[in-house]
């Protein structure tokens with residue numbers, strides 16, 4: 001079997017991202033992670049949102065769904081709940097995941113499906129050409145904030161920690177190697193994993209490559225990844241901006257819970273774990 | 287060829303209405319009575335209206351019993367039970383002269399009405415208190431009295447009560463039985479001579495269910511092979527989701543409550559993409575939230591079933607009341623042109639079969655299918671013949687008509703999606719442009735079937751392509767499914783009620799079927815003959831059938847429960863015909879009497895040109 005990253009690439013389609021866009025690095029890291037994990041392309045579902053980052057699903061030779069703006073996570077959750085045998089990922093931008101789709105995250109975290117969510121933050125709405133996003137710095141003059149922004153940017157990692165996401169990490173696009181190992185760990189993690197990736201836009205540099213490079217530092221070795229309270233401090237830190245795994249904990253997974261519900265329902269009905277037919281179900285309504 | 291559906295007649299027809307306020311236990315009392323009747327050869331039909339609040343407000347259940355199929359809740363009742371003054375004031379005008387009036391004399395002043403009815407004054411609250419120490423079981427006192435009045439099988443009733451209240455604990459059950467006895471004996475003391483007997487008919491054969499329209503949808507989904515639902519509670523659809531969450535695990539399916547309707551439809555789209563048959567139940571406000579994802583499903587051609595149990599709107603409107611006002615939204619509501627199929631079941635039994643059909647169509651043609659019920663169907667209960675599961679058959683792709691037709695209890699056809707063959711997988715085109723617009727869909731996990739489903743315009747391989755030619759070609763491909771389905775309809779013989787030469791015609795949709803049929807029957811007794819067409823498929827409409835029905839009609843009456851005449855507009859847009867609107871917009875179902883009045887008025891018209899101003 002070919003296990004080079006090429007297996008996952010869709011030959012017929014060339015990415016249309018701008019040269020220098022951070023998203024190229026994420027695509028490359030993701031393919032490398034698939035290779036490391038020896039996943040079969042036909043056993044992967046990728047759901048992406050709308051935005052430059054939403055184009056991800058076009059470039060991979062997997063079962064891919066390029067849906068609507070902000071709904072990648074609940075869509076991926078449904079796919080995983082229906083088919084626990086597949087590897088399911090959701091991918092989208094900062095506008096997609098933190099603004100229009102932001103309401104879904106706390107609920108997905110509570111359910112904890114075994115999916116991996118790559119949130120690509122370029123601190124801007126890239127596709128629609130430069131409007132402010134929830135993470136745009138307050139002093140940045142975007143097209144929808146020509147006089148500066150009237151609001152503070154959000155800090156996503158502390159939010160994910162308090163939401164109870166079971167795996168939270170940060171990566172950035174100028175270190176593909178580190179990103180690959182983080183994404184690999186995220187896919188391996190059983191439960192909902194979020195990899196929050198700084199993936200700068202070269203057209204609208206609300207957060208520039210240079211600034212990002214200067215600020216970034218790896219989380220210290222041996223960082224206690226099971227401690228929420230300890231995770232919050234580096235999560236809030238701007239300088240340095242830490243990369244690596246902030247939090248990782250085994251929590252009950254949606255698919256297992258659904259299995260348990262099935263068992264309970266059947267036991268209550270029969271005292272044993274066997275299924276019923278549609279015909280038997282209807283007998284109950286006589 | 288024309289086929290006229292025969293109508294059976296019978297004189298046995300008994301209607302009871304029990305009315306009170308939310309919290310009185312009106313519905314439990316009525317449903318136990320209905321269940322008892324359903325265990326015999328009676329056909330049962332119940333209608334419920336209840337307030338939006340947990341306590342207080344007018345609440346009633348109407349139960350109709352016949353020895354033939356029942357088509358509506360009926361108009362005038364034979365027995366009225368009232369728990370309070372408001373219930374009396376609201377309902378007394380529907381009690382037939384000479385009918386039985388059971389009331390609590392401590393709280394109901396019947397005024398001058400005492401000579402018109404057979405009176406059964408029973409101090410419900412006081413007797414409940416005497417028998418049980420509390421007033422909670424006053425509904426059981428009433429049930430006891432009704433049991434005596436109409437000769438119930440008390441053993442069966444006690445069994446049904448035990449089943450219903452098993453979860454309430456021993457003490458509560460014991461109190462209910464005490465209250466039931468008290469009511470029974472009170473009625474025995476009054477000893478009214480009524481001529482209706484519940485125990486008159488033989489015990490039923492074993493093959494009937496007593497279910498609500500909402501339960502019928504849930505059971506239909508399970509019979510069709512649906513094993514996944516995601517939903518968000520909204521009245522009056524919630525009991526579909528509740529029933530599915532209870533039953534799906536038993537058949538190996540999964541149900542998830544989501545954070546809102548957008549998430550619910552997203553989850554079912556994901557699950558369907560992954561290969562499952564899926565459903566989400568909702569009502570108008572939820573459907574509005576789902577629309578963007580509905581268009582996505584249309585665009586990426588993923589099969590989904592959405593149920594809209596309509597309530598009276600707009601906005602929060604009258605959440606527990608009935609209306610047929612989401613029609614245009616269901617058929618057209620979307621940005622861009624996104625094909626979908628809209629079905630409207632006409633009753634409880636039909637809800638079961640139309641749900642199976644909704645899945646068959648969704649899976650066969652890879653489109654979203656909307657099932658339009660309304661509160662009155664969703665909440666009404668009726669006896670439904672148990673389908674014959676030994677006659678279940680799988681339809682393959684060479685039989686397109688079977689996936690369009692309506693399954694019957696004697697023959698349920700199940701349709702599954704068409705997957706690509708090994709040869710097709712060698713050079714797989716997910717959106718292959720075909721004669722019927724449908725292309726083989728690969729199930730994730732299948733090697734070589736990987737594809738991109740994108741909401742962007744795409745070519746036959748699923749690759750984004752926004753060129754002018756491609757957009758036209760793929761738009762046509764998606765809409766060809768509906769054209770193909772319409773053609774399948776054309777092969778069917780036209781079916782309507784009544785003689786083809788009648789000059790007055792009625793068209794209705796959804797829950798009004800029964801009331802229209804009854805109105806026709808009464809009109810015929812008065813010498814006015816009419817014909818009646820009631821399409822189950824609202825979109826695409828069976829065009830040829832409707833055109834043939836419209837031939838040589840002098841007057842067309844379009845019956846619907848809304849203010850603006852949405853269906854009339856729709857029919858006018860498609861067939862260019864002028865119609866007389868028979869409409870009701872009061873949150874209550876239209877009755878056969880209301881329709882009959884218009885029929886009789888139309889029959890008396892001599893100035894044909896002015897007939898739309900009725």
Ligand SMILES: Cc1ncc(C[n+]2csc(CCOP(=O)(O)OP(=O)(O)O)c2C)c(N)n1
Pocket residue numbers: 050051052053054069092093094095096097120122124125126127128133
């Ligand atoms: C319902 C809806 N509203 C608005 C849009 C327009 N829109 C497309 S992408 C986008 C923002 C994209 O920003 P982000 O998610 O950060 O992705 P990026 O392009 O930066 O990768 C917006 C507002 C849309 N497609 N759908």
Ligand code: SF4
Pocket residue numbers: 016017018020021022023052053122126127200201202203204
């Ligand atoms: S606009 Fe920005 S985010 Fe979009 S492709 Fe170009 S560089 Fe990347």
Ligand SMILES: [Mg+2]
Pocket residue numbers: 051093094095120121122123124125126133
């Ligand atoms: Mg962005």
